[in-house]
Amino acid sequence: MTGAAELDPRALRADFPILAREVGGAPLVYLDSAATSQKPRCVLDAMDRYYTETNANVHRGVYTLAAEATDRYEAGRFSVARLVGADRRGTVFTKNASEAINLVAWAWGVRSLKPGDAIVVTEMEHHSNIVPWQLVAKITGARVLFTPVDGDGRLDLEWLEVTLRTEPVRMVAVVHVSNVLGTINPVADIARMAHTYGAKVLVDASQSVPHMPVRFADTGADFMAFTGHKMLGPTGIGVLVADPATLDAMEPFLGGGEMISDVRTDGSDWAELPYKFEAGTPPIAESVGLGAAADYLMAIGMDAVRAHERSLTAYALGVLSQIDGITIYGPQDPDARGCPISFSVPDMHPHDIAQLVDRQGVCVRAGHHCAKPLMRTLGVGATARASTYVYNTHQDIDTLAAALAEARAFMAA
Amino acid sequence: MGLEDLYQQIILDHYRKPRHRGELEHPSVEVDHNNPVCGDQLHLGVLLEDGRIAGVAHTGDGCSISQASASMMSEAVAGMPVDDALELVEHFRLMMHRQTEPDEDRLGDAIALEGVAKYPVRVKCALLSWMALKDALQTHSATTER
Numbered sequence A: 001m002t003g004a005a006e007l008d009p010r011a012l013r014a015d016f017p018i019l020a021r022e023v024g025g026a027p028l029v030y031l032d033s034a035a036t037s038q039k040p041r042c043v044l045d046a047m048d049r050y051y052t053e054t055n056a057n058v059h060r061g062v063y064t065l066a067a068e069a070t071d072r073y074e075a076g077r078f079s080v081a082r083l084v085g086a087d088r089r090g091t092v093f094t095k096n097a098s099e100a101i102n103l104v105a106w107a108w109g110v111r112s113l114k115p116g117d118a119i120v121v122t123e124m125e126h127h128s129n130i131v132p133w134q135l136v137a138k139i140t141g142a143r144v145l146f147t148p149v150d151g152d153g154r155l156d157l158e159w160l161e162v163t164l165r166t167e168p169v170r171m172v173a174v175v176h177v178s179n180v181l182g183t184i185n186p187v188a189d190i191a192r193m194a195h196t197y198g199a200k201v202l203v204d205a206s207q208s209v210p211h212m213p214v215r216f217a218d219t220g221a222d223f224m225a226f227t228g229h230k231m232l233g234p235t236g237i238g239v240l241v242a243d244p245a246t247l248d249a250m251e252p253f254l255g256g257g258e259m260i261s262d263v264r265t266d267g268s269d270w271a272e273l274p275y276k277f278e279a280g281t282p283p284i285a286e287s288v289g290l291g292a293a294a295d296y297l298m299a300i301g302m303d304a305v306r307a308h309e310r311s312l313t314a315y316a317l318g319v320l321s322q323i324d325g326i327t328i329y330g331p332q333d334p335d336a337r338g339c340p341i342s343f344s345v346p347d348m349h350p351h352d353i354a355q356l357v358d359r360q361g362v363c364v365r366a367g368h369h370c371a372k373p374l375m376r377t378l379g380v381g382a383t384a385r386a387s388t389y390v391y392n393t394h395q396d397i398d399t400l401a402a403a404l405a406e407a408r409a410f411m412a413a
Numbered sequence B: 001m002g003l004e005d006l007y008q009q010i011i012l013d014h015y016r017k018p019r020h021r022g023e024l025e026h027p028s029v030e031v032d033h034n035n036p037v038c039g040d041q042l043h044l045g046v047l048l049e050d051g052r053i054a055g056v057a058h059t060g061d062g063c064s065i066s067q068a069s070a071s072m073m074s075e076a077v078a079g080m081p082v083d084d085a086l087e088l089v090e091h092f093r094l095m096m097h098r099q100t101e102p103d104e105d106r107l108g109d110a111i112a113l114e115g116v117a118k119y120p121v122r123v124k125c126a127l128l129s130w131m132a133l134k135d136a137l138q139t140h141s142a143t144t145e146r
């Protein structure tokens, strides 16, 4: 894959039809890609072409159309697998990242966890990587332990080491890049530690795969989850990546059509991988769209994506830190973080910030970002969050800063 | 429609200088409500004497709309008979859903929140304290009737 060395956001912007629209007369400045990304024309076209040219159910029909639909569905999987260096058989499509994590919690966790076992997550997890484990802990009698986060927004790896040494930890489930703090966690080191003590590792890569080069093997994880809609793809599709041998050893999560090789009145046999974990008609057009998104990202080059976002993040940290009294959460070193930047400003609730900057067409998020344990650690109820992607420019950051200044003046007036 | 609709001066004034903010010494009933969408939190204490709201106080953390609304609500219902207060809560709720002509005499400053109805995501912020009051009054009557 030879991506262009540098990414030109102004050229890429033309690929995203939505960026041409205005909000209340102001050009759209979309700074909420950590919640969901915008979609390039090629993704929309690929899905449209699928429905207009080859729509049929997959893996069933013998007729040409059905074969073409199956080809396109599997081509999508192939592109996604290639993006993260995964085995096609270990690349399972789910509904989203949440379902991918639930799949592991139920298919692996319910059968493997015993009373007293420990599942280690972290205080900076998205609810998606907490609640499935709590559900499964309730059924199995296992406990969910939270790795603390320090003042700089980093995980307490000493705590983790001690816990691995002293507790019967069976699973370490950790986010790769925090959707609130931006922290890039050293997942390979964590996986090495966890494996030393015989624990399995799940990496929530929802905020890393879209934004930086991620090779599944390099994470050291047993399982990796991410979600299509945050990486230029459509909603309705997520991905679980695992070693096929790991998945082979697991029972299915959901049952239904597609995931069986034989169904008898006295029992059933499972389909080969990855279909064993894809019950029912899968997200076909979504796979086509996500495949187009992965191809688009690979054509840009993930190194170039990361370099661009690192530059934007460094710039944003500089510009925002000029704001009087602002608190920026997470690591202040742009090399140690991805692009979500959470902040708070005195005397201005995040909700008011988001409402007021919307006047300038600026979209930022306000709230707990589905990370309530982290909010408690930070001692806040909510933060404002700006997050970028390939189509954002340094000027977008300037627009945000100007809109923040204006919002502040408005509230103080 | 400008944002000035949403953020009227009177709202910002209640936000900066909230009335009835604090804790009652001997509340008859206390409730905690929060808005899971945005993290607004409200603690409301109510003192009831002879079927009237003899005291009301709130603490918490939230956006300007939720905090101003708590202040305006407290001002509007202080001293009011419980039944009237419950009616006023319903009136306010209907105003937030644009299903009634707001009655300024009863709402007081809270009528300024009428513009919030145009911002569906903020309606929950405005309603937070009113729903907390309703809960407090109903909780109290349920426990005392028994």
Ligand SMILES: Cc1ncc(COP(=O)(O)O)c(C=O)c1O
Pocket: A034, A035, A096, A097, A098, A099, A126, A128, A129, A175, A177, A178, A179, A204, A206, A207, A227, A228, A238, A370
């Ligand atoms: C770190 C992280 N994990 C998981 C998710 C959940 O993704 P989804 O809602 O697509 O399942 C998100 C996004 O909201 C996220 O930021």
